[in-house]
Amino acid sequence: MLPPVRQRCLPIGPAHCATLSGMSDVIFREAVRADLPAVIALLADDVLGRTRDFTEVDARYEKAFADIDADPRNQLIVADADGELLGCMQLTYIPGLGRHGAERQLIEAVRVRSDLRGQGLGRQMITWAVDQAKQRGCALVQLTTDKTRHDAHRFYLDLGFLPTHEGMKLPL
Template sequence: MQQSPNVLFRPARKGDVPAIVAMLADDHLGATREGDPHDERYLAAFERVDADPYDELIVAERDGEVVGTMQLSYLAGLSRLGAERCQIEAVRVVAAMRGQGLGRRMIQWAVDRARERGCAIVQLTSDKSRTDAHRFYDALGFKASHVGYKLALT
């Protein structure tokens, strides 16, 4: 995997799950929906993602510590002449590293990875309340081109 200054981007390992869950829980939305980082459901989900060739759970590691994470899912479709698209999800950086350019490097790495796989488009969603994230993605060249909807089933 690619290395940025002092940061290695690599596939997540089972032992990374507690650190990933802690990052997912470290904001106003995640704090209300995440649980114990050692809950077996997280490990089961990790195993499923890890086994799927169309999903990549990536971590950013610095000095042996997980400092960022994101999930890349590769979606097949008939639109755009049957082109594959890359969906970026769950982008998180540990609090101590925010504002230092790691998020930018992570997204660039994801875009480069999508290009390597031959994807025609990279897409992501961001909760409406994450206005800082919206400015971040705008600055990276992403366009707020669609309106998204979700229906919670639990």
Template sequence: MSEVVFRTATAADLPAIVALLDDDDLSRGREDASLPLDPRYLAAFEAITADPNQMQVVADLDGRVVGTMQLSFLAGIAFRGGWRGQIEAVRIASDLRGQGLGQQMIEWAVDRCRERGCRMAQLTSKLDRVDAHRFYERMGWKKSHAGFKLQLEQA
């Protein structure tokens, strides 16, 4: 396998990103990868790219987008004003899972957090993603909090 390149996503990557988000048993149907994409995806992408504390990242393997994640840098008063790196919406193409790309992508994200002077990196994962939890724990991540979400958007 060629070497994967992690880079900031471009608008041209958006269809592949949405397809990756939808290519998951637990989130299938939540996204709509049909073309043309819902314009809300582009609006969200533009907001992310305009914010210097946000990155939409893709894993590129020989010109194919095979992974994605959103990386956010959050200022906070806690931890003596320490910044946090928030990693969200991590996906690897289903045909390439289990080959180490996810670990490389998370390590890349943690390195970006270090470069930005973050005191910690954090992520959330749905409770029923047991395989993902084992993956993060193997990488040294610790379960530390219970989280809550309140859905606000109407279907």
């Protein structure tokens, strides 16, 4: 039996706690509806995000959040320091027939607040996500990153991710 996915508070543990800019320990937890404006701001706080995301909550974001929150295979995770959101990511657990019926974890929408980038929070977030995948018994973790995000490519390579596939998208 797989460990439960639905937990509201997901502390990263003493070995992974972060103190950034004098803030107390950072915890990773599932987002709640009240976090939505801050998450949207994080998504838009990015060169590509500015062209794809708005800074105000509208019905589309409300529906997407409700759908993610209701789906036990999806988690919208936030990095929280004393109620201040420093980062976010979405984790999706995908069942499959490949690899002998193995489940995989997909990491998407990874963002760290722009003034905190390069201080180790992103590394802690991904390390924590990979640990969650291991605890669930996932066979692999996968992610995609835009081809123009060269810093992100270096970051993920440094964390042990390999560029094994060529991803494609079809805008609708």
